[in-house]
Amino acid sequence: MPQEVEKYRKPTRILHWVHMVSFCLLFLTGLVLFIPGLGIIAQDSWTRVIHRIAAAIFIIAPLIYIPLNLKATAKGIKEAFSWGIEDIGWLKAAPRYYFLGDESDMPPQGAMNTGQKLWWLIVLVSSVVFTITGLIMWFAKTTASPAVLQWMVFLHDIAFIGASSMLLLHIYLGVIHPTMTEAWKAIYKGTVSVGYAKKHHAKWYEEVTRRKEVKS
Amino acid sequence: MAEKAILYDATRCTACRGCQAACKQWNENDELIPTEENGVKAANRGSYENPPDLSPRTWVKMEFRETDAGGAVRWLFSRRACMHCTEAACVKVCPSGALYHHELGFVAYDKDICTGCGYCIDACPFNVPRSDRNLITGIAKMDKCTFCTTPGLDRIAQGWEPACVKTCPPKALQYGDRNQLIAEGKKRVESLIARGWANANLYGEKELGGLHVMYVLDDHPAVYGLPVDPQISAATIAWQDVIQPVGWVVGGLTILGLGLNYLVARASANSDKEKKNAARS
Ligand code: HEM
Numbered sequence A: 001m002p003q004e005v006e007k008y009r010k011p012t013r014i015l016h017w018v019h020m021v022s023f024c025l026l027f028l029t030g031l032v033l034f035i036p037g038l039g040i041i042a043q044d045s046w047t048r049v050i051h052r053i054a055a056a057i058f059i060i061a062p063l064i065y066i067p068l069n070l071k072a073t074a075k076g077i078k079e080a081f082s083w084g085i086e087d088i089g090w091l092k093a094a095p096r097y098y099f100l101g102d103e104s105d106m107p108p109q110g111a112m113n114t115g116q117k118l119w120w121l122i123v124l125v126s127s128v129v130f131t132i133t134g135l136i137m138w139f140a141k142t143t144a145s146p147a148v149l150q151w152m153v154f155l156h157d158i159a160f161i162g163a164s165s166m167l168l169l170h171i172y173l174g175v176i177h178p179t180m181t182e183a184w185k186a187i188y189k190g191t192v193s194v195g196y197a198k199k200h201h202a203k204w205y206e207e208v209t210r211r212k213e214v215k216s
Numbered sequence B: 001m002a003e004k005a006i007l008y009d010a011t012r013c014t015a016c017r018g019c020q021a022a023c024k025q026w027n028e029n030d031e032l033i034p035t036e037e038n039g040v041k042a043a044n045r046g047s048y049e050n051p052p053d054l055s056p057r058t059w060v061k062m063e064f065r066e067t068d069a070g071g072a073v074r075w076l077f078s079r080r081a082c083m084h085c086t087e088a089a090c091v092k093v094c095p096s097g098a099l100y101h102h103e104l105g106f107v108a109y110d111k112d113i114c115t116g117c118g119y120c121i122d123a124c125p126f127n128v129p130r131s132d133r134n135l136i137t138g139i140a141k142m143d144k145c146t147f148c149t150t151p152g153l154d155r156i157a158q159g160w161e162p163a164c165v166k167t168c169p170p171k172a173l174q175y176g177d178r179n180q181l182i183a184e185g186k187k188r189v190e191s192l193i194a195r196g197w198a199n200a201n202l203y204g205e206k207e208l209g210g211l212h213v214m215y216v217l218d219d220h221p222a223v224y225g226l227p228v229d230p231q232i233s234a235a236t237i238a239w240q241d242v243i244q245p246v247g248w249v250v251g252g253l254t255i256l257g258l259g260l261n262y263l264v265a266r267a268s269a270n271s272d273k274e275k276k277n278a279a280r281s
């Protein structure tokens, strides 16, 4: 068996999947309101009820995760906001890498590469926007002024367009892209092979091997 | 087909509220009389207005206003209901098509396919649509005046006038071709002006592309509580005319880009493999 390194701990993986499923439900039940031709599916409010159930899960899941995993949360949030010179290198090299598989210009990456960091940042920011605007549309529907409620839909939609198009990219890279062979395994089983780690997250691999022994 | 409309003449209206009762009766929007047996508490709101507001079961309502015209009190009556706008904000935001323009111009409504989102409620410049809403589940259904075109209760398709018009004793409400009613309304405004009502005007001819409920007024619309120059809100426009198309473009480009990437990346991955295989053999 080739050597494996742990990429994502179990609580992190559970949070990922709970969030992924609720996000997809929110996406689909939101989409039927966003696309006028599909609105007829939403008749009698049933998709809107699912939107609320999924929203509750979407909001509560991280609220359970955070106090139980304070260190991981702090590290994750710090990571989303630490940007450096390598990120510019990544952005420059990304098109050749993702289209042609040419990694010669790709600087070594940490646990999250620039693209993953960007997505993570979008997840953080859009979740906050979704939650605030969504809760207002949900619970202040009869009390807030019409103008406020309308602008909340507008902001909700901006988050929707940004986060959903990036979600497509995220799923595509994780599951479909020909060279991302083990990203799926990392978030499903939690580990990647040493070879994949060295190749895709060299900086991170160096760190973990320095810190602890590789489990085999 | 020629557009139809309702003309309401506030100077003829006696505020008998026959229209309110006829609307409820025809559209089966029963209301309980406030008695102890019915469990409904009577309330004195210091006004003849009753019920206090439009509701899912009250689609038209008479309003009473007292104004001070140079020391003399005037008691003004006006009609509150859907104005059936040509540029209807509610139709613009309705995601299901439950609200739509009838071929005769006014705004009809198919309650069955309403999603209960309540977007129309916040978009309407006249604050007309109403819904009963469960604030936890979000389940709701909107209601408003349908110009007597509610399926199964469609008077217009029968060639009849709306129930409110039919019942109006002083003929303050009229139903007919919109163009004819505009001409009729203008004539009355002229005669009002000739009789000394300098501010008399016809409300609804041009507002929001033309309303299908027009008012003959002997004073400025604001005196009757009507919005002067009503507009579709900036938020409605930013949402429907800007962010909706942006959504289409971003979504389309993303899917296109990913498809393109897949084709190119797979081709180059395959050619890499071939090169490796060739080098090995
Ligand atoms: C985080 C918690 C969220 C809450 C509380 C929430 C709540 C709401 C509410 C109340 C509405 C208004 C319609 C209605 O009353 O049913 C709505 C609409 C919508 N939501 Fe959410 N939502 C959340 C997250 C999301 C997410 C993650 C997405 C997409 C990925 C999303 C996509 C949409 C869309 C597309 C609409 C329709 C907007 C339109 O009609 O233009 N929502 N949401």
Ligand code: SF4
Pocket (backbone or CB within 6 Å): B081, B082, B083, B084, B085, B088, B089, B090, B091, B107, B123, B124, B125, B126, B127, B128, B129, B144
């Ligand atoms: S008055 Fe309001 S509900 Fe009636 S058509 Fe105009 S926007 Fe729609």
Ligand code: SF4
Pocket (backbone or CB within 6 Å): B090, B093, B094, B095, B096, B097, B098, B099, B113, B114, B115, B116, B117, B118, B119, B120, B121, B141, B142
């Ligand atoms: S509440 Fe019903 S009628 Fe109003 S916009 Fe939503 S789906 Fe359309």
